[in-house]
Amino acid sequence: MLSTEENELICRVGPGTPMGDLMRRYWHPFLLVDELLDADGPPVRVRLLGEDLIAFRNTNGEVGLLDERCPHRGASLFFAINQECGMMCIYHGWKFDVNGDCVDMPSDLPGSTFKEKVHARAYPCIESAGVIWTYMGPSEKRPPAPNFIFNNLPEENVLARRVPIYCNYLQSLEGNIDSTHLGTLHVNYADKVPADLDTDLPGYCSQRFSRYTLAKYRYAKVDIQDTDYGFRLIAARPTDSGNQHIRINCHVLPYTSFIAGQQRGQQSVLIHVPADDENCFRISINFRPNQPFSGAERRERRYADSSNLEDDGKTRRNRKVNDWNINRYDQKHTILAGIWPFGDQDYAVTESMGPILDRTKEHLYGGDAAIIRVRQMLATAARNLQEGIEPPATNGDVPYAQIQGEEIIIGPDDDAWLIAANAGETAKRGERLL
Ligand code: FES
Ligand SMILES: [Fe+2]
Incomplete structure (x- = not known):
């Protein structure tokens, strides 16, 4: 829960506002x-x-x-x-x-x-x-040019997309670091059927087993570690065999989230850029360090994206005026949200909060630790800049090219933070909050 003043501070990004000044340094x-x-x-x-x-x-x-x-x-x-x-x-x-x-x-x-x-x-x-x-x-x-892992890959290995979102950037990006919604909002009922149980071993499980685990264990123990660029968050769930299912997201200030992904496959980054105080857009960047996207894959994505837009090619079909085209039959029989495609499930819930979420009325719990942290970090950085203290991670010292998410199974007694330290990450270890 925030005061109205705090909420205004972190949401408003126009010229001359503290958060607008901060944003303009990236x-x-x-x-x-x-x-x-x-x-x-x-x-x-x-x-x-x-x-x-x-x-x-x-x-x-x-x-x-x-x-x-x-x-x-x-x-x-x-x-x-x-x-x-x-x-x-x-x-x-x-x-x-x-x-x-x-x-x-x-x-x-x-x-x-x-x-x-x-x-x-x-x-x-x-x-x-x-x-x-x-x-x-x-x-x-002006800071050095963006130098994330995907900025250093050949063009063929990167696939970028852009989608308009009709609400403030912050509530939209908060969804990227809200781990416990995975067990509800994005659940297909078919995910609840046990599958690939033999991949429940330390290392990389199958995608299908991962979805089954997320659907079955709807809670997660969320832990945060500050870094020079923002923070990492670990969401740990049990598995049927008594191991731990670990997802590590990295949040880079001000609004870039590396989503947990299995290192052998495709990874994704979600960047929620403010258009103005009541609108933003999501630039999503999928990348495969070891495998290019084929022309057919690119065409398929482009077709899927354009079929989610109105004829103007810009406005999302599913939006507030049509209740995001929620399908109540699907909601009971196929997919819990009743909204499709996948990304629109996130857009629907965050847009349904209103153009700028009133954060004076929330009830946050342990699962929201990362949401609390991102607000604290943004508010602190914005205030500090007004006092002449330079924004975090703008001098090029951070090893941006090594930041990546991770999704992995570890043993029951393994320390997830040690795994995190082995996830290609070299930012110095900071204070653990929880
Ligand atoms: S040249 Fe006169 S308004 Fe642009
Ligand atoms: Fe989501």
């Missing part, structure tokens, strides 16, 4: 490269941290991100012409390059140098892991 993924492919192609509207922006790819293939409002008299640069390395406003022809410099002002008198004084607000962009990232903070504080 790189933000905001569009898929696929969404902005064509040099001199049409620009794309972007809403990010409460700012209206225009993304475009110039003649040379560089990506620009400008304030939507033309600095002359505020016409929208969405209507600008993208040509010859700049966006030309259709009102008076002022033209801006990817740096925001005014490179042409045909409406001014010949010989005038006024254009040299005019700059559009522009944010630097980079492309990595199939995603376009930007930095919106002071240039002298």
